Each structure stands twice: as C-alpha cells, then as structure tokens.
Amino acid sequence: MTSSTIIIICAITMLVLLFLKVPVYIAVLSASAVYFILTPGANPVIYAQQAISGVESISLLAIPFFVCAGIVMNCTGVTTRIMDFCAVLTGRMSGGLAQVNILLSTLMGGLSGSNIADAAMESKMLVPEMEKAGMSKSFSTVVTAFSSVITPLIPPGIAMILYGCIANVSIGKLFVSGLGVGALMCISMMLLTAFISKKRGYAPLRTEKIRPKEFTAAAKPAVLPLCLPIIIIGGIRLGIFTATEAGAVAIIYALLLGLFYKELKWKDLYRALKETVTTTSSIMLIIAAASVFSWILTKEQIPQQLTNWMMATINNKYVFLLAVNIFLLIVGMFIEGNATMIILVPLLAPIAASYGINEIQFAMLWYIFSTMPSVQFRRLWGH
Numbered sequence: 001m002t003s004s005t006i007i008i009i010c011a012i013t014m015l016v017l018l019f020l021k022v023p024v025y026i027a028v029l030s031a032s033a034v035y036f037i038l039t040p041g042a043n044p045v046i047y048a049q050q051a052i053s054g055v056e057s058i059s060l061l062a063i064p065f066f067v068c069a070g071i072v073m074n075c076t077g078v079t080t081r082i083m084d085f086c087a088v089l090t091g092r093m094s095g096g097l098a099q100v101n102i103l104l105s106t107l108m109g110g111l112s113g114s115n116i117a118d119a120a121m122e123s124k125m126l127v128p129e130m131e132k133a134g135m136s137k138s139f140s141t142v143v144t145a146f147s148s149v150i151t152p153l154i155p156p157g158i159a160m161i162l163y164g165c166i167a168n169v170s171i172g173k174l175f176v177s178g179l180g181v182g183a184l185m186c187i188s189m190m191l192l193t194a195f196i197s198k199k200r201g202y203a204p205l206r207t208e209k210i211r212p213k214e215f216t217a218a219a220k221p222a223v224l225p226l227c228l229p230i231i232i233i234g235g236i237r238l239g240i241f242t243a244t245e246a247g248a249v250a251i252i253y254a255l256l257l258g259l260f261y262k263e264l265k266w267k268d269l270y271r272a273l274k275e276t277v278t279t280t281s282s283i284m285l286i287i288a289a290a291s292v293f294s295w296i297l298t299k300e301q302i303p304q305q306l307t308n309w310m311m312a313t314i315n316n317k318y319v320f321l322l323a324v325n326i327f328l329l330i331v332g333m334f335i336e337g338n339a340t341m342i343i344l345v346p347l348l349a350p351i352a353a354s355y356g357i358n359e360i361q362f363a364m365l366w367y368i369f370s371t372m373p374s375v376q377f378r379r380l381w382g383h
Contacts, residue, residue: 003300006038010296014343025282028289028342035296047292054291055284058244059171062161063283065247068276069228072254075268076261078225082107083125085222088215090190091205095197097130098143099190100205105147106154106186107226135202147189152367153182155232158283159367161243163341166290167349169359171243172236179233181364224260228253290342303350310351317355321365324348328369341366 014031018024029051036042073079083104090099104126130140152159155175164171231253232246241249258264297303314320331340345366352362 003039006035007296007300007302009038010035024342025285025289028286028293032289032292032296046295050292050295051288054288054294057165059161059165060284060287062171062244062247063158064276064280065244065251066158066161067279067283068272069247069250069254071272071275072251072258072264072269073225073228075264075272076254076258077263078257078261079104079108079125081221082225085218087205088210088218091210092207093190093204094194095202096205097126097133098135098139098193098197098202101126101130101143102147102150102186102189102193106150106182107222108151133202139196139200143193149368150182150185150189153178153185153364155179155229159341160363162283162287163345163363163367165287166294166341166345167359167363169363173360174363175236175243176233177360177364179229181368185368224257286342290346293342294346297346303347306347307351307354311354317357320351320355321357321362324352325365325369328366 010031013034014027017027017030022030032047036044036047083100086100086103086107087097090096090103093099127137127140127144130143131137151157155178157175157178160174160178161171163169164174228250232250235241235246235249236243255264258268310320314323328340328344331344348366349359349362353359
C-alpha cells in the first residue's frame with residue numbers, strides 16, 4: 001500500500017468520524033492511529049511521544065489561566081454589570097436587546113475568551129428576554145451565535161492561543177491584532193442588526209436620551225472589569241509580562257474583583273476550579289491530537305506538495321485568499337472550528353507564507369471565515 005493511499009484512508013477516517021459527531025480529539029487520534037497501523041515500519045512509540053510533546057509548550061499554560069479567570073469573573077456578577085452598561089449604550093438603537101447581545105459578546109471577550117462560554121451564557125440570559133420583547137426565536141439564537149464569534153478575537157481569546165501554538169505565531173501579536181478586527185466586526189454586526197431590526201419592527205429599548213447620571217451609574221460598576229483587556233494588552237506590549245504570565249495576572253485580578261464586589265463564595269471558587277480542569281483537559285486533548293496529525297503531515301511532506309501545487313495553479317495571492325475564504329465558509333457549515341484549525345492550519349499557513357501573506361493577517365482571516373459560515377447569514381435573512 002502506497003503512502004498516498006494510506007493518507008487518503010486516514011483523511012476519510014477522520015472526516016467520517018467528524019461527520020458522525022465523534023469528539024474532535026478522538027477523530028484526529030483515530031485517523032493518526034490508522035496511519036501508524038497501515039504504514040510498514042512505523043514506530044508506535046512516536047505516536048505517544050508526539051501527543052505528549054504537543055502539550056508541553058509553555059505558551060499553553062495561558063489556556064487554563066484565562067479559562068479560570070473568565071469563570072471566576074462570571075461568578076462575581078461581572079456579566080450582569082457589563083450587560084447593564086451595554087443596555088445603556090445601545091438603548092436607542094433599533095433591535096434593543098439584540099444590540100446588547102452583540103456589544104456584550106465583544107466586551108465579554110476580554111473576560112472569558114471563549115465563544116462557547118459566551119454563547120451559553122447569553123442564550124440563558126438574553127435569548128428568553130429577546131423573545132419576550134417580540135423577537136423571533138430564530139433571530140435571537142442566530143444573533144447570539146454570530147455575535148459570539150467576536151469573543152475569541154478580543155484578548156484573551158482561547159482560539160488565538162490555539163492558532164498561535166499550531167502555526168507557531170506570536171500569541172501577543174495575535175492578541176493585539178484581534179482588538180481591531182473584533183471592534184470592526186462588532187460595528188458591522190450592529191449595523192446589520194439595526195437594519196434588519198428596523199425592517200422587522202423590533203423597537204429600541206428606549207427613545208429618550210441618556211442622562212449623564214444614568215450613564216455614570218451604569219458605567220461605574222463596569223469600569224474595573226473592562227480594565228482587564230487593557231491590563232493584558234498593555235502589559236504584553238510594554239514587556240512587563242508575556243502572554244502566558246498575563247493569564248496568571250488575569251486570575252489575580254479576577255479574584256481581587258470577587259473580593260471587592262463581595263460576591264465570590266468558596267463554592268463558586270471550587271466550581272470555577274473544577275470547570276477549569278475539565279475545560280482545559282478537553283482543549284489539551286485536542287492539541288495533543290493536532291500534534292500527532294501535524295507530525296504525520298510533515299513526515300509525508302503534504303504541506304510542501306500542496307504548496308507546490310497551489311503555487312503552480314494560482315499565481316495571485318489575492319485569488320488564493322479568496323479561494324481559502326470561500327472554502328472555509330463551506331467547510332465551516334459542516335465541521336467545528338477547532339477541528340478545521342487542527343486539520344487545515346498546518347496545510348494552508350505555509351502556503352500563505354509562500355505567497356508573502358502576513359501571518360497575522362492570515363490568522364485573522366482564518367478565524368473569521370472558519371467560525372462564521374454563511375449558513376448563519378442565510379438563516380438570519382430567511383426567518
């Protein structure tokens with residue numbers, strides 16, 4: 001059996017398992033195991049070595065730190081304070097709570113860093129209230145889904161840490177770049193939502209102007225939580241601490257907020273630590289699987305072969321980017337974002353570098369188009 005045939009069998013195995021909703025790490029590890037079973041002379045010890053070495057990076061320590069900080073923040077009532085602040089800022093915009101939903105996702109990105117956590121939180125807090133306000137369930141859920149895409153772009157985004165480790169890109173640079181991209185997405189989503197809401201007659205939360213005292217009363221409780229992204233970015237840019245050390249700073253800051261607000265109880269801290277362990281474990285299993293899969297791709301020189309084929313077929317880097325964007329939109333309809341990252345980043349990132357595309361720019365494009373498939377827009381307009 002030739003190496004090409006073995007790679008094709010591995011790819012089919014992984015895709016079938018992913019379509020069957022098997023956990024990502026099991027699908028990738030199973031496909032990698034098929035490679036070692038079918039390849040003559042393949043040493044199975046390498047399988048274990050690559051899985052273990054893949055999670056030994058110091059940069060990955062940032063993941064449990066930021067996950068823990070985000071959970072502790074939610075336990076201290078930070079989410080409610082920021083939501084009230086968002087309601088004051090967007091109260092006069094068409095769409096009312098839908099606008100609050102989008103802005104809350106953006107601001108919570110600096111606290112939780114996880115789009116899954118953000119979507120779960122907002123689906124419980126805002127979707128029922130949006131339905132009570134007369135918005136359709138489909139509209140409410142889709143707004144929650146597509147606004148949660150912004151969350152990992154705002155530091156500290158867990159997806160940015162994963163991408164940085166897989167593609168060997170500076171996590172600090174990804175954090176800084178994510179701010180501008182996240183803000184632009186927030187503005188564009190709010191404008192789109194305002195247009196659709198006006199068309200459907202979704203009224204704003206208020207019609208009168210915000211009084212200074214009212215704005216101050218809503219902003220004051222939200223100031224300290226919103227300082228966290230500033231502290232993280234400022235500390236990294238000034239060289240005070242690394243992206244990994246910033247995670248430890250975030251935990252300390254979250255605990256201080258809990259003491260300041262007097263809302264963090266021992267049972268909340270225990271739950272936060274327990275949830276941090278389970279969340280981090282699932283992420284680390286995905287990274288371990290990605291490490292084994294990347295080793296196989298490198299050994300078989302798949303990225304080099306694909307690069308040569310793409311360079312011979314597509315002569316323009318803009319055409320390449322357009323093709324990648326369309327491809328990711330289609331793939332994103334069927335495969336979860338982390339799985340897409342594990343499978344395709346080791347293949348496409350080197351090709352982008354061959355075209356002279358900036359690695360940070362490609363990372364931003366990658367994340368946006370792999371996690372926000374066009375089916376969301378189709379559903380938003382179709383209901």
